[in-house]
Amino acid sequence: MSDATVPGGLSRIEAGYLAQSRRRRALSTVLGIVLLAMLAAGFGLADSRNAGGFLDGLHRIGDFPLELLSEALARADRIPGLMAHYLPSLIETLNIALSSTIIGTAGAVVLSLLGARNLAPARWIVAPVRRVMDLFRALPEIVVALALIFALGGGPVPAMLAITLHTFGALGKLFAEVNENADPRPVEGLASVGAGWVQRMWFAVVPQVAPNWLSYALLRLEINVRASAILGFVGAGGIGYDLKVAIGWGQGRYDAAAAIFVLLILSIILIDQSSERLRNRLIRGKA
Amino acid sequence: MSTVATDPTLLPRTERTILSRFSRRRLMGFVLPLTVLAYLVYAAFALDVAGLAGRFRPENAVVLLNDSWSYRTHVTTDNRSGETTVAIKGERRASYDATHLPGWVSRTGETTRVALPDGSAVTLSPGQARFDIAGRGTVNVTAGPHGVTATVPDGLPADWLSASNTRFDITVPGAGRLSVTKSRSEVQRRAFGWAMWFFDLQSPFHYMSWPEIGRALVSGPEIRPGQSNLSAMLGDWWHNGMWHHDMVFQALFETLLMAFLGTFGAAIIGLPLAFLAARNFDPLGPARFAVRRLFDFLRGVDGLIWTIILSRAFGPGPLTGSLAILLTDTGTFGKLFSESLENIDERQIEGLRSTGANALQRGRFGVLPQIAPVIVSQLLYMLESNTRGATVIGALVGGGIGLLLTQAMITQTNWEDVSYYIVLVLMLVMTMDSLSGWLRQKLLKGKDNA
Known part of the structure; x- marks a missing residue:
């Protein structure tokens, strides 16, 4: 209709639109090419700085797993016994992950309520709490764990504390985002009848956001199990440490390493699957 | 409404259901926290929290805290030759040359006077050391071939001193430490900061x-x-010879490189595989099953095991680290992307099909625009979390800042290096954090407006 009154109006809009989309598509293509070039250059650089080159090592990549597998198969009768032997270490690793996830979640709940712009008891507290969470999140667990091992001696507690600290920051940020999307009406309703801050949070916010919190906490548990195994590898006990020792024994004794691999992979897959099922139920059950 | 009131059987039944649900909820409200609490008590025993008190080494904690923000300068006099050196941390490569001594050291002949921060002072000469402790009196120490003897004023706290025939040690909080053996006398003076961070003594x-x-x-x-x-x-x-900024920044760059290569490489491999794993794009059941199990396998084997396997083939270095990140993340991306592919709106594709678009065109104009926001946001999120992860992977495979960190930590003395690296890692991770947040907002919000 309008192109009847403005001659050439529609075609001008069409030309403008096509030019714009062409420009955007050209930009995406250029960006993609730049990204690919950076990747190629990056891999070249990483390859040149590596102790062994990619092409030299490629044919050797199967050697270690095959060796492990053949030794495990040759002494398959010993594997169940070895798995039973290493079960306590696995339980220690899982305990580190689970307890740090629980304590970390509890801390993250408090931090996230203080760090959510719409819920904090005072406005000035939001920024410092957020910076503290950033700091906790940015610290690599391995650094905290090694420093704590030096000060606290060995054992699983340094690893547990290191993972807990990281969980404060990682979950705190995610929880704070959930909190900021919470419906303000129940909070206002409680405020109007004179409820205190803790009461408002407990009765108006927690019931709304708890399923989301729990789902993020489960996801964090999956991550923490892996982190706990890695920290064991650098000296914090648990299955990671046993794995390091077993691999150090070298050829001919790989059946122990194979048993640990099986334990580790099975427990990670099991935890991933059950956490995923629980998370699906939490999210769907709410809708 | 009225039907509920008039039906005599419905109301009690509804009431019963509601009440039983309530009581179950109330029960859960008790049982759940109790279970968690019971588990934590069990975990405290299993992880031997009580044994912590026995293993705690407060002196290590003090060293760690002090060395991370301050440094010691050692002034040492050889009791036989009379030769005196002033060196940071007692290291030969960090010795001051005799014409450029720090202001708090003064030399006259063979006698060296060291002024300490709280007004105390130590005077060293071959075989003799005198510690004038502010407000406490004077400690005189004589050292010779026959042993070390000392006279100490009354009233000094016992835990400042440790003495034997061959060695005398005194640590005065806030001032410094003097230790004398038969062969040499040494003063340690602490000062705030990171010594020679800007320029080493050669500059x-x-x-x-x-x-x-x-x-x-x-x-x-x-x-x-x-x-x-x-x-x-x-x-x-x-080229600072003490702090090696050139080496450190190269290592930091290597860490970033690992994160970048791992994340983007994984996305490029994961995206096509995700199409095979999505129910609505891959009608072949077995292929879908196989690809999904591959994703589970890649994630289940986990970065730790991948680093072990890859290190065996490629040796230590950034490439090994990149590939370890790449393998695990391919599993994660594949799973995430295939889930978002299954959730896309089919109508856009049907619309394109009705115009005669082929499969490639449908994918480009019907599917990609729908999943692009998910891809971009996941990619940025992973890049940011992998930057920190690359530090850990680097410590395992021997590359980047993670390697430097573990090397410095293993010495258990270079805590100032450790804190420098930590500050750099924190800055890098936080920068990536805000960069990815800013980019995400820019790219995704921009798309919404358009």
């Missing part, structure tokens, strides 16, 4: 004050002929 700029450096930058004569003072300063800082 002429180390011996200049800040105003002098400022003047040299603006006007002064060229300290190294043929080179501007600015470039000389930057060069000296970059």
